[in-house]
Amino acid sequence: MMNLAYIKDSFEQLKTRGPEGPVARLRLQGFEAFEQTGLPTRRNEEWKYTGISGLFDNPAYLAALIPEAQLESAAIDAVRLPGYLQANELVFLNGRFSPALSTIRSPKSQLTVLPLEEAANGIYKELVREHLGKSGTSIADGVHALNTSFIQDGVFVHIAKEQLLQQPIYIYNISDARQSPVLAQPRSLVIIERNAKLQLVETYHTLGASDSFTNQVMEIVIDREAKLEYYKIQEDAVTASQVSTTHIRQIGNSYVHAVTVTLSGEIIRNNLHVVMEASENEAHLYGLYILNGHTHADNHTLVDHTQPNCLSNEYYKGILDGQATGVFNGKIMVRPDAQKTNAYQTNKNVLLADEATINTKPQLEIFADDVKCSHGCTVGQLDENALFYLTARGIPKADARALLLQAFALDIINQVKPEPLRAYITQLISKRLSIQSL
Incomplete structure (x- = not known):
């Protein structure tokens, strides 16, 4: 297993590479949290069904210390999504945002895309200081802290107010495992200002036969009257594993529509958290996982209702064959001030083989008395x-x-x-x- 001494030495090397600033201070906080918590085990209730410590048995290099890789254009062409000529394309290579491989097609008056540290030290420094790292308040585990400890070459995305962005943003997470195993740790901060609209799509691809592990954190902040469509497509190699955390904060009354589709990989953990920090928010979360072989996919959702008059709806479906394992662990939290909440959660699964397994755990934690909430799950076979x-x-x-x-x-x-x-x-x-x- 990758030992703490190695990680600490890698962190100390990274400290010497960049200037002091908000990102460097956040890295230090992340490493202190990692030292306190370590990697999660199955004894941690939030990781009861998904063990990831074995992923660190490989002699993978921390992506922060890998020299910036080169990628031929043909490799990017092979993973491009339909409609890419009308899209803004952001490329992460081995966890590091590559401006050279990315293409911004929207006008600068609508969309700003910058390296994260440049944004943190420039005109957007107040936004970065206010919002970067807020996901750590609700995700207190060592994997998240490890990503924060090694933030390097992240990306800052800003949608200006009143801008209904016509060109979607495609994010390609590419791991180049043709020579050796790769541990990639992408980090993103996305700000959607008031009355703006964004369509965001993420994909994951591993090149080569070596193992890859992507430990990603994306933080999205949505202001009032803004809208987000978010799509995550996971169809990676059977040697590719991911812990993908998407933390969405609705700081004004806004609308979220999210769809997660998981089709392949080794061990996949999707953390999708929505925190409703204003009244009149609305969020719809959908998921589909179709698994076979030995793939393990864990969809871990949290919708945190902190203010009144909000609506959330979750609907996840799974199809499992072979010796695949699926997990749905969804929690709806209704805080004392969140009166008039409407929250619904459903998980349905079909098992196609005796060896396939599903663990489903819908949860409600309600601390308000004037709410409408429901949850349910089904597991069955083909009719x-x-x-x-x-x-x-x-x-x-x-x-x-x-x-x-x-x-x-x-x-x-x-x-x-x-x-x-x-x-x-x-x-x-x-x-x-x-x-x-x-």
């Missing part, structure tokens, strides 16, 4: 009567099975609003389900 109905009408059993599974997933697929992106995800899912059907 044999429906399968018989289709095969009796001449549809081959494998195709009938795939059709039923696609219909099960359709509720989530339809929540992907951009048509080209929805078609792309549908194609990935169709390919995955037909493979499972063989």
